[in-house]
Amino acid sequence: MNERFERAPIGILDVRTDGTVTAINDAAAALLEVDPDAVRGRAVGDVFPHSVDDTVPRAFAESIADEFSVEEYYPTLDRWLEISAVPAGETTTLYLQDRTDYRRTERTVDRLRGDLDRLVVINELISDVLDELVEASTREEIAETICERLGETDLYQFAWVGERELGGDRIVVRAASGTTGRTLERLTDQLDESAALPEEQAVETATPVLVESLGEEPSVPEPVRRAAFADGLQSLLAIPLTYGSSVYGVVGVYAADRDAFSERDRASFGTLGEMAGFAVNATRHRNLLLSDTVVELTLEITDPGTPLVAVATELETPLSVDGLVSQDDGQLLCYLSVDSAAERCAESLAAMDGAGHARVVDGGENAGSVEVLLDAETPLGSVSARGVTVRSAEYEPGSGRVVIELPPEEDVRRVADVVTRAFDAAVVAKRERERSITTAREFREELHDRLTDHQENALRAAFLANYFESPRESTAEEVASALGITGPTLLYHLRAGQRKLLESFFDPEPEEHAEVGREQ
Template sequence: MTALNTDTRLNDRYAPPGTVDALLVDDDETWARTQRRVLERHYDAVSVSTTHTLQDALYALETGSPDCLICDYQLGDGTGLELLEAIRRDHPKLPFVLVTGQGDESVASAAIREHVTDYVRKDELASQPDLLATRVASVVEAYRTEQALERERRSKEALRRLVTASTTRQELGQGVCQHFVDEHRYAFAWIGVLNRNGAVVPFATAGDDSYLEAVLEPGTKPDDGAEPAVTSLACGDTVVESPIDPVGETPVSVDAESRIEDAKLGPDSSEEIDGDQSGAQWRHAALEHGIGSAMAVPIEHNGVHFGVLAVYNDEVSFDGQARELLSEYAETIGYAFQATEWRRALFSSAITPLEITVADEFSALVALSRKLTRTATIEVETVIPRNDDEVLYLASISGASANSLEDAGEAVVSVRSLEVYETGDPVRCGLIVETPVPETVLVEVGSRFRRTVVADGQMRIFASVQATEAVRPVIDRLEDAFADASVTAVWSDHSHPEDTDGGGLERLTDRQRQVLELALDAGYFERPRRHNTGELAAMLDISRATFTQHLRAAQSKVFEDLISE
């Protein structure tokens, strides 16, 4: 009874997760059989195969993928060191435990030079029969942990490349799905979203999509069935089916279960939704297509839901790291979707872009620039009217220190306040200046402001108009307000056609749009968040509650149209 308890504690403490395939190499067949029984007694999930020569061991490694090699020093056709040297050429990190009866320190030194993982003497095993088992468990666990960390590093680097290289949501979504299929060997991966009618539709897919064609009928709503991705869209929670049970007895997360019921049976619902039949249908379809497990994670950021990321495996389990990785990808996709789509929507190109220079010293930004060094550059992408007499510039100033910027702001009469939000290079700040300013003049005559750059005492404003005929009124109005204003370049850009319906932006009020632009450019949606709602509300001279109300309304309008598209 005592021995049984000892074995149980040993198994709990040392056994690495998952099955362990070990290859035991020893020319003494009796000793090999004995150690095989010892190892398998201590590990419920261990599988030990044996060979008795160096050449047989090399062949076994070519035809299989053991998690660990256990090798005696003396072999009939060579030594364990020779086998170790041969293996290290192609498998530099594979766990290798050398067992010898000699106890010669020179053997240990030679083994260490060849990067042996561990070293055990046979005379030690006589007094400690579980020693080899514990050593194998330790090296396999360390090896798997190192592999997992390396996979995580590669995955994060791949995700970073995808986010930075993708120019559209579609490109990013497709790249992520393909990454899960190519690098993580999932059978199928997809991103699902809701269309304008509230039906689930594929946004991006990779792998064998025949399963999706079998289970996702046109017009499928989130509450129409228990398929993991569809359910995740309904409940807003991670859903895992591992393994997939054809009769539907595999539980999902507790939170997901309760939320599914809330999604299916709301307070106004008077009908029971029969999920058993639809659940059985998707499970049978999954098994018919060789899928053993499924996992779906909502794609969201800052409370805005974009869709769901789902992966399907031909194996029957997902470990904790796989779940964490999928959640991290979904979170990053949500952040990238939000940043990409909002910037595209807020700063979409018109038919005729303009570049306008303003050298009038009565322009606040020009006057500020002339108080700084000649190498300083002021960049502004957001200009928000604060009241009838003031506007708020959100600016980045490179080539100047925060102290010199504050001194310059105090010296310019038209700059009423200057607040530095981030020091360094560039310095990020909020400037409240007197009106008129060129940017608001442009908007008054129907232009769309895009960006302002001030360097060496000269202001360059990038804007756009609906048609070339609108350029002349812009020039006239600016020349009336600023004597030295002139249009220095006009060109057509057909690579980004004008969005004729404007998405959800057309339904925004002026204040909602201002709040949205400020939140975007002031870093409210970045990680880590650079400003909170109280700080942003103060910039606009409104209450925090009012700011939050406008921001939520703007989010709802914009993403309702963007997601439905």
Template sequence: MDLAPDRARLALDNVPLNVALLDETGTIRASNASWKRFGRANDIQTAPDAVGENYLEITRRADDRYADAAADGIEAVLSGERVTFSLEYPCHSPDERRWFLMHAGGVTADDTRYAIVAHQNITERREAEREARREHERLAHLVDRLSGLVRDVTDELLGASTREAVERILCRRLVETDAYDAAWVGRTTLGTDRLAVTAVAGDAFVDRTDEASVIELRDGHPLADVANGRTPLDVRARDAGGSNARWQTVTTSLLDSEATTEAVAEALPAGGLVAVAIGTDETCYGVLVAYAAEGTLPADPELAVLESIGATAGAVVDAIERRRWLVDDGVTELGVTIADPAFVFVRLADAIAGELTYLGATYRADGSLLAFVAADADESAMTDAIGPVESIASVTSLGGGDEARFQLRLTETDLVDALGDRGGTIRRLVATPDRATVTIDVAPGSPPRAVHDVLTARYDAVDVRHFHERTSPATRSTFVQTLTDQLTERQREAIQTAYLAGFYDEPRAATGDDLAESMDISRATFHQHRRAAERTLLGALFEDTHTDAPDRT
């Protein structure tokens, strides 16, 4: 067989494969430049182009299963038994691991059988496959470990009876997985931007009894977004290879109220740290922080599982807190200040440039909410003041003595509804142009934290002034509920409107005509509903037995 023309030779020499032409005996008749370069680079003791050497004999001398398989395959192609043959085989050098793909194809020319043999370096592909297998195995191990972690932690959390037990379980279970060197829990404090360390496992270098183990969560602190926004924190060491035992610098950095994520990353000797919120969608009860050793850094799936564990722990704490408040039948008084100009009563006080006192609110039969306020302003000034306030549809003057009283029809009831859903009732509210001072009664069985979270979710600059149990009105709440059940919607609206508008004050702040007009009913109808409600109230006070509640339809 004649060798290829010059242009064919040029093309063959530029193919990125090691190519040789073998005759029917296995002798190399021609090879390309890549074949020669490979032979020189690997110190193969043949002629530079190996032409004239018997490739099958050279291959058989290697005496390994890959060489035997290659020789058998090439012989099958030369004999016509096979059209093509392919084989992947290792060819490691002292400096690197290498893999090649050998492909042999048969051709016939001038009644002579030839084989074109090509070797392609597939090391990059094999290494990628090898890495993919390792990652698959790692993920399979991770799934098994995390499934066990979630199952074990969940089972143990559901058996916890105290908040302290929940926090201890979280820390202990994480450290027992061997993926984490240490873990601790920082508990949030109602009404403050503070975390107090309450549980520790492993060598976290933090003492939960130490007053220094309280973190002020200022803006920018790495744990602030975890506690306030439920955003998990994942910080990795800048340089690998440090000592996993030196977590003290990390803890010291986190306990600093001026800490930043960058500073914590610089303090990490190796590995990394993760932090997730312990809480529900509405309430954060704390933050779980874990230090991961080098080589066991959590991947995205693990971080998601830790978030899930934090949510489970939050739900358990929420249930524990609710049980605790159910046992105590006293009303909790929560006092706050709201210095947010978006708060409707602050906006209104600013508009009238004076003080405004909230007297109460009642729902009308049509579902709208009426709020009653007293203010040092006339009807004209109050009407002008509500103009820019979209959440107030109208204002009605109810007269009054030293302070005028007004009825406001509110278009937004979500705050009152949300407070009510969580057992909160506004007992007192005084607003000035820069802030509102609010006292909220939290019913038995309702955690004050949930009420506080309603406010902080809607307004900025909410600060707790006081927080204590005020009374133990279990019998009173039962009496009020019984009485309410005996009133029709109109009767309740009439007597509550009359009370809040000052109808029973001396001197009377509002007349029957004023109240009838505000309820959009006749004067006679108003007094009919009022008197019926008064009879029900007096009967509840003075009769030994009460009649069944009237039909409210």
């Protein structure tokens, strides 16, 4: 064997026409994982391990007249080899190159390209769902939109949407679409039996639940596992419909593939759950705003562990809630009027469980206002998270009264149970009342009566001069100069006018509603 043959960077074998190996270099021996001294004089079929087609041994079993090249996978070596055969008289030379890394890279690229294509399809699908959710005006339309879009795609077998039963904790099927087979029937049966399903877990934890082997997952009830196996279903993703700290329902998406939901897919579906929860919350608020009548509940809170009852009791002073601002994490920014020193009230609240930071907004010796951050797990946080309107909240030593408004079709019992089950509280009054409808013209006329001429002129001039645009197209000095007043005077009129505008929008409705029905 010459030195060039031995030191070649690729594997080389010389094989006689009868298939006997006459020479092999170290590179070829390493690729085939054989002892070069032991294979000389042996049949080529004994030197090459088995592949799917066994191309090389079969070629020597016949006569090799022309050059050929083949790329094959050898399972025992876990290696792809490219083999080129060059016949020359009584000897055929085989050239071997390792193509394993290239093949693995190619597979990875193909997989990533497939994942990207799938992600694009899923994102387009979810984008379509979100677009249609914007147009949905009822919770039934929201459920049907989600199911029809997800259940009728080739990516998934079926989808269903569940919500808590009115007046109870059981989840009921609101809508379903796709090839449900026997699985949805068994799901419904298990919901009736209060069995623990992944969808119920998603509702309880407010987080998505993934099952990648339905037939083997012990947490899935056996009837559902059997039905899923019979229907050819392997994976499930349960997505809660959330808004803030509220969970309005769940979407269950079932697929035939075990790995149907990648990490990117789950992130996209998480966005869908949040947007669907937002849509449900919006429909509830829309119903409340557009309803001619509302249900008004009065709750009495006597739980001494709640922050506002506790501070009213500790300071022996009444306090009232002026307004609430919801936060993304379910907490409430609460503004209070207090009849005692505001500084003491803020200090006491800041030290209590269920309250976060507290500061004095307007302080005085005998009265003032305080800003406090309340946890979602407080009476006000709990009812606000259910999409109701807190009309008023008054506290005195030992108790507090909270008046909330709901649309007539809302489940009153469920909302009340949120508070009465978690706290020492009771419903002390319930009534239906008509709402007065103020037209845009009436609103403008009322506001016109409240504004002074100077305030209205300042607001109108600033608005028309694009003072309120960002970036501003006119400065305060320019607007003031046009009105013939000083800059500080303009700002004084603007602040006073803006204050009246905001009061007209944020102040509670005046108490001039005709009752329908009677207190219960």
